[in-house]
Amino acid sequence: MNNIAEQLALAYQKLAKNSEQRPNSANAAQLIAVSKTQPASAIEIAYQAGQRQFGENYPQELASKALTLTHLTGLEWHFIGPLQSNKTRLVAEHASWVHSVDRLKIAQRLSEQRPAALADLQILLQINISNEAAKSGIAPAEMLALAAAVNTLPRLQLRGLMAIPAPGDQQQLAADFAAMQQLSTQLQDHYPHATELSMGMSDDWPLALSYGATMIRLGTAIFGARNYDKHE
Template sequence: MNNIAEQLSLAYYNLNEKCNVLATDNKVVALIAVSKTKPVAAVLEAYRAGQRLFGENYPQELAEKAQQLSDCQDICWHFIGPLQSNKTRLVAEHSSWVHSIDRLKIAQRLAEQRPAHLGKLKVLLQINISNEPTKAGILPQQLPELAAAVAQLPQLELKGLMAIPAPGDSERAFAAMQQLSLQLQQHYPQATELSMGMSDDWPLALTYGATMIRLGTAIFGARDYKQE
């Protein structure tokens, strides 16, 4: 079985090495352990090894894990998957971050359903940077309008952008996302986060200014989708 603690330690070592090469402050890069389809025991093993940021793709799975691990009060849950309007409440009540906002309706529902005592939900706007017809996200030219609308919503805090490039398009896409991020920050100085890069391309993402990388397989091993 994959030793999660060892893999996590290796991931942080590699992250620090890459940051040193790029002269990037490793404290500004968040490593999100993507635990989708993995059992609570795996999340707990990573938690005991020091990991606090976890990413989930499915609202029900996020809610169930958050409830089962409620004693681990310093866990920070990041919702990173596509979100349907009938599942927004689960995410609003259990996550601290949402990376995948691509419709105003979803953002409005999250704002309405976010419990006041939890503070503002931090959100990223997902860009369909490779213009894939089957992938979620807005096109770059739609960013100003959606950003302006989301920034006005109570209980939400616009923090930046997220993207998942098409295979083979990573470098062009990451470069384009870096420019979009800089443009966004001109209007929303707090929107400094750039969530991009996964287990196979995160070093390249860092080269283009990623502040959040999402690692699943590199930490937890291959996923078993038969469990879904």
């Protein structure tokens, strides 16, 4: 774990270099350190190195880590995994952002279960941009209808879109990222505040950045290999 700070610094250096070609008007891209399956001690190391935004995929793991690390001020938890309706309360009570809303029922439960004492939960709609049968997310054609419904819910703020394109060659990835960029522009035409575009992971984030990603999600590039033996 001793190289987490080093890997984090390297990731930020690469992010800064790859951001040089972005238009001055573009949102600065945030790095979300994906800490799923990693121990709380690894998050503490990254925190001490300056990282504040962390991504988790499993509701119970998110809640456990959030409770364990309450002594770290300014932590921002991003829930990025598929979310079942019977697990929404854990996310509503501990996350600051949810990247993976793909059903109105999920959004409604998050709205109902968000504690009034907390700031509004920031919401991204997940798009199944590669049309994969086994992957979460809505079809692009469903985006505006779901956005309109989510935008009316209390204690939630619609902030943009998320996607996990199918791994493939650079040409196909570029086409998927370009399609997401177009959808983001379309969404902002209706909801100017919904400017966030979460896409790009350890293997493809520079390409995602070139297509307007405002949040990239890096896990193994920072923490190393994951251990999936223990999660909820």
